[in-house]
Amino acid sequence: MASAEPGPSQPVAPIQILYCGVCTFPVEYCEFGSHITRCKEWLQKEHPPLYDKYYSEEALQAKLGTLSLEAQTKLEEDTAKKEAKAEKKADAALKKKMASQVTIKRIERNKRKYVTAIHGLEAFDVDLKKAAKFFAQKFATGASVTKNAQGFDEIVVQGDVSGDVVEMIEDGVGLLKGVPKDNIVEVEEKKKKGGAEGA
Template sequence: MADNNNNEEAGAAAPQEPQARIVLYCGVCTLPPEYCEFGSSAKKCKEWLEENHPDLVASVYNTEAVEAAMSHLTVDALARAEKAEQAAEKKAIKETAKAERELAKKLSSKIVLKRVERAKRKHVIVVTGLEAFGLDLKKVAKDFGKKFACGSSVTKGAAAGQDEIVVQGDLSDDILEYIEEKYPEVPVDNIEQVEEKKKKKSEGP
């Protein structure tokens, strides 16, 4: 009987496993809602929270405390607060517009895989345009070299000094498939495969 009591006491004293904490992330800026007000998209973040988790708005933004504080402000203080809010909104609008312009520019950017014939029917693939999608060309060139076991390096291109990756080998299709698999941020529709025509030697008289 004593053993049973001891077992029951031991079981009662056994620590419980910690429960996993569920963390909510904002659907606009991807941060926890508690940090949204410090970002550039605070207004949109609040609208998202009001629409998706209205029960959390008061606790996150403490609207009652804000309203109570606003009720004690003077006319001048209210004007300054309103002016500051308007300035913050203008800043957020500018940053949103900038982000939209950058996205539009990125979506319109082209990546070119140019097949170039070298001596003795050997080919290289010249890759340009990846930097528009935030990719580190040196790292990508290293990835190409490892993937295809070939020479791959970053060089200064002839066109406006744009950097390009030169891959040794006739690997245009393989590189296209690898970019699609390895770098999902790059739209496949933005990739063009072209071939540089070898200049014919001028015939003598």
């Protein structure tokens, strides 16, 4: 079973498949995705011959042949519904993203000694690990990704760098591009007098 044909066999070349730029499906499956309208536009623009193959009148007719009329209309309705739903979902996700905040917290560790905790960067597609490394390099201090008390990941930078971090985000340096500056919140956390040590 190891080799399909006897004799010296050649490696079989891989088939190149066109994946849709919108929904990442193979283009023939776009119709089952949730962005069919946008998929169609994309295909028409990028690969007109293929568009004709999949969405021309004859192709649609051929597909109709295998299904009853009722089933077809129901299918179409479902697809439209699904599409609307997906769009709504994407919208909501974007809104949520825009509303989420980046908190920069200056925590007093000892008198005149601070650490800075930056929380909420991951909502803006920032790789936390890389960002921590970047901060460490930039400020020549230690920086790490840790879980805070709520169980969320945050970057902890040694030393008071809150002002610099805000500036860096506003300028959109390197990795931090795409974080809107209106969403930055600066918070200060003082050590409680005589209390147990904070996290």
